[in-house]
Amino acid sequence: MTSEITLFVNPTAGRGRGAHAAQPAARVLREAGFSVRTVVGADADDALVRARAAVAEGTGALVAVGGDGMVSLALRAVAGTTTPLGVVAVGTGNDFARATGLPVRHPAAAGERIARALLDPAGGRTLDLGRAGDRWFATVLASGFDSRVNDRGNRMTWPTGRLRYDLAMLAELAALRPITYRMRLDDGEERELAATLIAVGNSASYGGGMRICPGAALDDGLLDVTVVGPCDRATLLRVFPRVYRGTHTGHHVVTTHRAARVSLAADGVSAWADGERVGPLPVTAEAVPGAVRLLG
Structure with missing residues (x-):
């Protein structure tokens, strides 16, 4: 697996928490030995194009930084592929993070969980998704x-x-x-x-x-x-x-x-x-x- 990780960031999530949350999460991942790049689109369509490009280029993981809307967008890039999903939940609702027991509004803790899972060959867990047409x-x-x-x-x-x-x-x-x-x-x-x-x-x-x-x-x-x-x-x-x-x-x-x-x-x-x-x-x-x- 490549050591490059892609942070997929919604800068407006949680009234601006998205942009700030990317920094501590990135720091933790770098300290764990990963190279981190950030993807921020001009709008949702542009962001999705960039995320899909990162997946196609073989990024080691796509990490959604934001709320449930950002997770949903990230799923459209990784679902059905071998690229794992990380979540730094800093949105308003964060229902997916709560359902899966992930840290909520603690970006450094979320980064630590992601790093541990990436470093462990058996890390992570496989989950079901719903699909409606081409939407996951x-x-x-x-x-x-x-x-x-x-x-x-x-x-x-x-x-x-x-x-x-x-x-x-x-x-x-x-x-x-x-x-x-x-x-x-x-x-x-x-x-x-x-x-x-x-x-x-x-x-x-x-x-x-x-x-x-x-x-x-x-x-x-x-x-x-x-x-x-x-x-x-x-x-x-x-x-x-x-x-x-x-x-x-x-x-x-x-x-x-x-x-x-x-x-x-x-x-x-x-x-x-x-x-x-x-x-x-x-x-x-x-x-x-x-x-x-x-x-x-």
């Missing part, structure tokens, strides 16, 4: 109420930060109505159902700790599916806080499933995965066992 995801693919909040929030130019999504949620609550889905699990029959949202989890949480698919595991070759059925605003507001504890699955409006492949269709609904827009439904998500080697 590590955490959750969302559709319905939650994806509409994301859609609306990203269209808003004011206010900035978390408040924008709080206002987007209030607006979507005011417009809350059941969505008619068509869903197929594996090779079963397609069935029509009304739901508020359907989430497909490779791991348990999204949105900074909302355990929407609390039983999801990263090494079972399956996706967990959480369906929140039709409900009024009062019921949704009662159920939603329980998502942070993962106890919402006990509510009568919530059903859960497990499958290797999940197909969803609905009019006027987008899918989001790892906090990034995938595109409008229909979409088919599948579990890909052992798709990535994670360092640390």
Whole structure:
């Protein structure tokens, strides 16, 4: 394995923590004997091109420095290859790092974990990923109420930060109505159902700790599916806080499933995965066992 490591940096992650976090992580890796170079793209598309080039050139590892969005972008470069992934989690949500027990907002500690895994021939662990078309995801693919909040929030130019999504949620609550889905699990029959949202989890949480698919595991070759059925605003507001504890699955409006492949269709609904827009439904998500080697 080459001793050159590529840091894949989002300078804006965690309100500027990304740029600062790269420095202690790089220092630890250099002290461990690795040569470190940094990739920062002009935008997401440019960054992905540069990351894929680093992988094609044989970098020893691609280390995503940022949040879940940066991890998702890095997966598009390394998934299905022999290049391992490292994560220095300094974003806002960091759901993937929490799901895998990696240090959160401790870049030096993350660098140490990555260095140890690289120096150990048996270091790292192989994890499953979800794939929807050409998009890989590590955490959750969302559709319905939650994806509409994301859609609306990203269209808003004011206010900035978390408040924008709080206002987007209030607006979507005011417009809350059941969505008619068509869903197929594996090779079963397609069935029509009304739901508020359907989430497909490779791991348990999204949105900074909302355990929407609390039983999801990263090494079972399956996706967990959480369906929140039709409900009024009062019921949704009662159920939603329980998502942070993962106890919402006990509510009568919530059903859960497990499958290797999940197909969803609905009019006027987008899918989001790892906090990034995938595109409008229909979409088919599948579990890909052992798709990535994670360092640390």
